[in-house]
Every structure is written in structure tokens, then in C-alpha cells.
Amino acid sequence: MAAGNFALQDLLKDLNKVFSGSTKCNWLKCILHDILKGDELSPEEKSAMQLFRPLCDDGIGLISTTDVEILLEIAKLTDQHSAKTRIGEYKKNTQGYNGNSVERITPFRRALYRALRHVSTTELADIAAYYYQDSKDFRDVWHFVFYLETHDNDNLLLDSTRVKTERFAKLLNGIAKSNLQVYIDSLPPVQTTTGPPSGSESVASRPASEGQSTKVSWTSVGTVLSSEDYQQLVVKVSYWWKRYGKINKLKVIIGQFKSKLDQSELETNKDPYKLFELLRVPGIIGPSNVDVLIEAVVIGEMGSLDEKLATIRKWLPKFPGFREISIPKYWDHRRKLIEFGRDLGTEEKTLIGRLLELDEEPEDTWMLILQLEKKRTFSDKEKLAKFIKLLKDNEMDHLAAKFE
Structure with a gap:
């Protein structure tokens, strides 16, 4: 947002008054959870202005001098009449206004917000x-849901997938549950013949085991995005990775193409946008082929793919049509590495590092995998077999099974 645009500043100041107080701050955090970063969503109370400001940054770009539609969405969703009136005045008085009515807030966030409005503090204890939590550790149901949605980073207890949403909905009172049920009914049913065991995510939201075909609906080769739409897609998807704090996990995934990438940049860069730029230079991704960009989201288990694709369609209304495809076989090894890293505990990470005499303690499981790849631990069958034996000899059979 350009400095000195006081008309927009005045609008945000007025909305800051409308959404003042801890309760309305909770509303905003719930609604904007998919957009804001973890530190911005911390349990500490923030003002509406503090939550709106990041939406003006170029990296997110959902609020600009000529587009305040997300603010209007929030005002309508929360039924704040004074906010709707004030935003309407701003739009009417803004020359060159070009915001469109495409929804920025996902159906899941809308449904969750509406449901939580009807959950009382007295119900929190049973939920x-x-x-397995004590309600005394949480200020209110909004704080508790924030815990569910950020638990363990890679093992969320609540997200937009059918199984986890249904699990949470069954704990709610009738009115709250009915609000979530509208969203649940819009999702495709969980596949029972080839899908994962009960209690896990749907097949579209996590990688399949070896030999299993993962069907996902999305766009692919044969159409070309405009340079502007392609750029917006890369910027927005990059923000997902940054927001979830999974930069090293992304490095493990795109390590599939390490022979074509600048190794120094791959190892040291912590900006997901620049990591995707590494893929663009050799032509792995581009306006005519966004396959890898989307496949990385699937393999990285970035929540519900259906929800992510619906969000992309809102960003880019002209995004090409979807079709059924399977994740290519060349991702099989990466999927095994992701499953290995997902189930690797902190103590096991340290133990493996010491057994293999790594030069430094890896900061997380994904950095451990990157270090193992650098040591060529998985480079051929013989070396992989040696690593599997090391795991079994040290009572880590459950991890060894990921590679067998």
C-alpha cells in the first residue's frame, strides 16, 4: 500500500473501532487463520488494525487502495452494519476502484466461525x-481451536478435511454443529475402498502408499496462464509454505530435481518464492505447466487439496478447468521421505544424527533428511539397505518400514 494513502488509513482506523475488544479480535483471527502467519495469530490479544495491516502487504495483497472487498466480506459475515456502511462509503468515494466480488474467505473458515459463535464457555470442558486437554489451559473456545489448528505443525488436530471437521462437529451443540454440517455436506465422501484408515485424512489431502494411485482434481498441461496470473499463483502458493513454516519440508520435496538446481541456493535460501524460482529457471514450472507447483502441495500435505484449489480459483477466476490425474510415480521416493520425516520424533532425529556422525544437530526432521541426502544415504539400493539396517538395529523398525 502506498505511503500517505490516508483515506484507506482512515477506513482501517474506523474498522478498528468496530472490531475492538477480545471477542471480535477472536472472530478476526478465526476468519483470517488461513491468511495470516503464526506470530500474527498468537494467543495474545491484538487490535483489528494489527490484524488488517498484514493484508495490505505486497506478499498478501488482499487489501489495497482500490480493493477492500475482503473487509466487506468480514463485515457481512460478522453482521457488523456500521462496518458495511463505512466500507460502502469508501468504495463509492474511491476513483478507479477495481475490487471484484470473488470470495477471499474459504467456505471452511466461514462455517467454523459461524459454528464457534454458538459454542459457550461451559461446553469447552467436554470438548x-x-x-485429552484441560480446558483450564485455554481462555475460551477460540483459543482452544487455535491450538487444534496449530498442534504439532505437521499433525493438525483440526483442518478443513472431512474426517477432522466431522470429528470436531460431533462434539458441538445442535446449532453449532449444523453450521459446520453445511460445509461438511459440500465435501466429497471419504473413499472407503482405497482410502486411508478411519481417523486419518482423505486421500486427496495426503500422499498414497507405494503402488496406490492418488486421484486429485486440478489443472494441468495443455493450457497457458497469463504471466500475471502465473506470477500471482506462485506468490500466493509461496505464502502458504511460509505461513505454515514448512520451508525445509519444501526443500525435501523439490530435492527431487536437485540435479537441475543451484545447490547453494537450495541449501541456504529460506524464501519459498525464491525456491520456486529455482524450479522456473530450468523450466520445471512455468505459465504452461504448474503441475509441480500443485503436486508439491499434495505431497507436502498442506491441508485439504479441494480447499486449496477452491482458493486458487478465487484468486484466478480464469484458472483452467480441472481434470482427474494421478500423482506421477517419480514422486514415490519423495513420498516415502515425507512419511519418514512426519513420523520421526525429536529423540530419534538426534539419535540418527549421532549414529551417522552428522557435522551439526539438524534444526528439524526435514533438515535431517536434507543432510542425509547430502551424504547420499539413499542414493542406491545398497546404501538404503544399510540405512534401513541401522534403523532396525536401533529399535526404529517403524521408521525402517517407510522404505520397505
Whole structure:
């Protein structure tokens, strides 16, 4: 947002008054959870202005001098009449206004917000107990849901997938549950013949085991995005990775193409946008082929793919049509590495590092995998077999099974 645009500043100041107080701050955090970063969503109370400001940054770009539609969406969703009136005045008085009515807030966030509005503090004890938590550790149901949606980073207890949403909905009172049920009914049913065991995510939201075909609906080769739409897609998807704090996990995934990438940049860069730029230079991704960009989201288990694709369609209304495809076989090894890293505990990470005499303690499981790849631990069958034996000899059979 250009400095000195006081008309927009005045609008945000007025909305800051409308959404003042801890309760309305909770509303905003819930609604904007998919957009804001973890530190911006911390349990500490923030003002509406503090939550709106990041939406003006170029990296997100959902609020600009000529587009305040997301603010209007929030005002309508929360039924704040004074906010709707004030935003309407701003739009009417803004020359060159070009915001469109495409929804920025996902159906899941809308449904979750509406549901939580009807959950009382007295109900929290039983809901928390179901997840083995003490309600005394949480200020209110909004704070507790924030915990569910950020738990363990890679093992969320609540997200937009059918199984986890249904699990949470069954704990709610009738009115709250009905609000979530509208969203659940819009999702495709969980596949029972080839899908994962009960209690896990749907097949579209996590990688399949070896030999299993993962069917996902999305766009692919044969159409060309405009340079502007392609750029917006890369910027927005990059923000997902940054927001979830999974930069090293992304490095493991795109390590599939390490022979074509600048190794120094791959190892040291912590900006997902620049990592995707590494893929663009050799032509792995581009306006005519966004396959890898989307496949990385699937393999990285970035929540519900259906939800992510719906969001992309809102960013880019002209995004090409979807079709059924399978994740290519060349991702099989990467999927095994992701499953290995996902189940690797902190103590096991340290133990493996010491057994293999790594030069430094890896900061997380994904950095451990990157270091193992650098040591060529998985480079051929013989070396992989040696690593599997090392795991079994040290009572890590469950991890060894990921590679067998």
C-alpha cells in the first residue's frame, strides 16, 4: 500500500473501532487463520488494525487502495452494519476502484466461525477433554481451536478435511454443529475402498502408499496462464509454505530435481518464492505447466487439496478447468521421505544424527533428511539397505518400514 494513502488509513482506523475488544479480535483471527502467519495469530490479544495491516502487504495483497472487498466480506459475515456502511462509503468515494466480488474467505473458515459463535464457555470442558486437554489451559473456545489448528505443525488436530471437521462437529451443540454440517455436506465422501484408515485424512489431502494411485482434481498441461496470473499463483502458493513454516519440508520435496538446481541456493535460501524460482529457471514450472507447483502441495500435505484449489480459483477466476490425474510415480521416493520425516520424533532425529556422525544437530526432521541426502544415504539400493539396517538395529523398525 502506498505511503500517505490516508483515506484507506482512515477506513482501517474506523474498522478498528468496530472490531475492538477480545471477542471480535477472536472472530478476526478465526476468519483470517488461513491468511495470516503464526506470530500474527498468537494467543495474545491484538487490535483489528494489527490484524488488517498484514493484508495490505505486497506478499498478501488482499487489501489495497482500490480493493477492500475482503473487509466487506468480514463485515457481512460478522453482521457488523456500521462496518458495511463505512466500507460502502469508501468504495463509492474511491476513483478507479477495481475490487471484484470473488470470495477471499474459504467456505471452511466461514462455517467454523459461524459454528464457534454458538459454542459457550461451559461446553469447552467436554470438548477439550475429548482431545485429552484441560480446558483450564485455554481462555475460551477460540483459543482452544487455535491450538487444534496449530498442534504439532505437521499433525493438525483440526483442518478443513472431512474426517477432522466431522470429528470436531460431533462434539458441538445442535446449532453449532449444523453450521459446520453445511460445509461438511459440500465435501466429497471419504473413499472407503482405497482410502486411508478411519481417523486419518482423505486421500486427496495426503500422499498414497507405494503402488496406490492418488486421484486429485486440478489443472494441468495443455493450457497457458497469463504471466500475471502465473506470477500471482506462485506468490500466493509461496505464502502458504511460509505461513505454515514448512520451508525445509519444501526443500525435501523439490530435492527431487536437485540435479537441475543451484545447490547453494537450495541449501541456504529460506524464501519459498525464491525456491520456486529455482524450479522456473530450468523450466520445471512455468505459465504452461504448474503441475509441480500443485503436486508439491499434495505431497507436502498442506491441508485439504479441494480447499486449496477452491482458493486458487478465487484468486484466478480464469484458472483452467480441472481434470482427474494421478500423482506421477517419480514422486514415490519423495513420498516415502515425507512419511519418514512426519513420523520421526525429536529423540530419534538426534539419535540418527549421532549414529551417522552428522557435522551439526539438524534444526528439524526435514533438515535431517536434507543432510542425509547430502551424504547420499539413499542414493542406491545398497546404501538404503544399510540405512534401513541401522534403523532396525536401533529399535526404529517403524521408521525402517517407510522404505520397505
